[in-house]
Structures are given as C-alpha cells and as structure tokens.
Amino acid sequence: xxxxxxxxxxxxxxxxxxxxxxxxxxxxxxxxxxxxxxxxxxxxxxxxxxxxxxxxxxxxxxxxxxxxxxxxxxxxxxxxxxxxxxxxxxxxxxxxxxxxxxxxxxxxxxxxxxxxxxxxxxxx
Ligand code: SF4
Numbered sequence: 772x773x774x775x776x777x778x779x780x781x782x783x784x785x786x787x788x789x790x791x792x793x794x795x796x797x798x799x800x801x802x803x804x805x806x807x808x809x810x811x812x813x814x815x816x817x818x819x820x821x822x823x824x825x826x827x828x829x830x831x832x833x834x835x836x837x838x839x840x841x842x843x844x845x846x847x848x849x850x851x852x853x854x855x856x857x858x859x860x861x862x863x864x865x866x867x868x869x870x871x872x873x874x875x876x877x878x879x880x881x882x883x884x885x886x887x888x889x890x891x892x893x894x895x
Contacts, residue, residue: 790874794872794875799833804853812860818842819833862879
C-alpha cells in the first residue's frame with residue numbers, strides 16, 4: 772500500500788502561495804557593498820515575509836510580512852545609484868522569501884535590466 776503522507780487526511784495538501792495574496796511590499800533591510808551574499812561586491816535587499824518556517828530560521832523576524840518598512844521609490848533610486856558603481860557586480864534578493872514578494876522584486880529586476888542591460892547580475 773502506498774505511504775504517501777501528503778495524501779493522508781491529517782496532512783495538508785501542497786498548495787500554491789501567491790505573492791499577490793501575501794506580500795505587503797515591506798523591506799526588512801538593505802545592505803549595499805557587501806561580499807557575503809554572492810560573487811563579488813553586491814547590494815543585498817532583504818524583503819519581508821516568509822511562510823516556510825524552517826527549523827532554525829536564521830532570520831525569524833523577517834518571516835513577518837509587515838517587518839521593517841515599505842518599499843519606496845527612494846530606496847529603489849538608492850539601489851540603482853549603488854549598483855551604478857563599476858565595482859558592484861550585482862544585486863542579491865533575500866528575505867524573508869523573495870518569491871513571495873515578486874511585486875517588489877520584479878519591479879526592481881526590470882528596472883535593473885532597463886538601466887544596466889545584462890552588465891549586472893541578479894541572484895536570489
Ligand atoms: S526566512 Fe529563510 S530560513 Fe527563515 S523560514 Fe523563510 S526560507 Fe526559512
């Protein structure tokens with residue numbers, strides 16, 4: 772007999788989480804010019820909100836979708852200005868969960884491609 776736990780009545784079924792239903796467009800933190808979130812010198816954006824609830828979560832406060840402050844045009848302009856330095860290789864999106872904040876992340880990614888083409892990389 773198959774023992775697929777996901778099909779047992781007391782275990783919730785997998786479900787789709789939609790950023791549109793979850794994101795509050797809040798930012799936990801922004802750290803320019805770091806070397807710990809990927810290759811080279813990077814700018815890191817930490818978006819707020821995560822549903823995974825991993826054991827030992829390294830950033831539990833950022834699981835809250837209202838943690839930090841709202842994303843703003845001013846912050847976006849600052850990120851673009853920081854990325855404009857030739858020694859900055861790219862942007863890293865962290866959280867929280869970037870894929871539950873695609874309203875913020877996609878807007879920023881499109882802007883980066885518009886401003887820099889493919890000369891800056893984007894990690895998540
Ligand atoms: S913020 Fe990261 S570590 Fe924490 S629960 Fe979400 S995915 Fe897991």
